[in-house]
Amino acid sequence: xxxxxxxxxxxxxxxxxxxxxxxxxxxxxxxxxxxxxxxxxxxxxxxxxxxxxxxxxxxxxxxxxxxxxxxxxxxxxxxxxxxxxxxxxxxxxxxxxxxxxxxxxxxxxxxxxxxxxxxxxxxxxxxxxxxx
Numbered sequence: 001x002x003x004x005x006x007x008x009x010x011x012x013x014x015x016x017x018x019x020x021x022x023x024x025x026x027x028x029x030x031x032x033x034x035x036x037x038x039x040x041x042x043x044x045x046x047x048x049x050x051x052x053x054x055x056x057x058x059x060x061x062x063x064x065x066x067x068x069x070x071x072x073x074x075x076x077x078x079x080x081x082x083x084x085x086x087x088x089x090x091x092x093x094x095x096x097x098x099x100x101x102x103x104x105x106x107x108x109x110x111x112x113x114x115x116x117x118x119x120x121x122x123x124x125x126x127x128x129x130x131x132x
Contacts, residue, residue, distance in 0.1 A: 001057065002034055002057065003031075003038060003057030004060050006030065007060040007061060007117075010023065011064075027065070031068060032068070035062075035068045035071045039058060039071060039072035042054045052085040052086045052107065052110070053110055056086075056114040058072050059117055063075060063117040063120065064117070075118075075121065079118060082111075082114055086107075086111050
């Protein structure tokens with residue numbers, strides 16, 4: 001969750017004209033540890049929702065700051081982890097069926113942000129074709 005929030009706050013501060021040197025200093029102090037920790041301690045077991053949320057944060061961080069892939073994995077690999085994790089986490093499970101609607105909205109919002117980040121990166125490298 002911290003990586004998702006940091007990506008949004010950073011974007012807002014950049015748009016507001018915040019001091020670039022200060023932002024760079026803040027990023028270099030905060031992001032590497034969070035990316036490494038999220039990648040190192042990702043959940044691969046029963047708590048698939050933490051895999052979904054963690055991969056959302058990693059996708060947003062690596063999409064915004066590609067050099068952070070060295071502390072986790074490539075954006076393509078993260079996309080696959082996120083897709084698998086979000087499917088498993090959101091579908092109705094046999095034992096851990098979450099009933100709270102706020103939880104579903106929270107999970108959907110994280111997935112929506114992840115998909116938007118992936119599309120933004122994809123559009124940067126593959127601009128849409130213009131028809132004549």
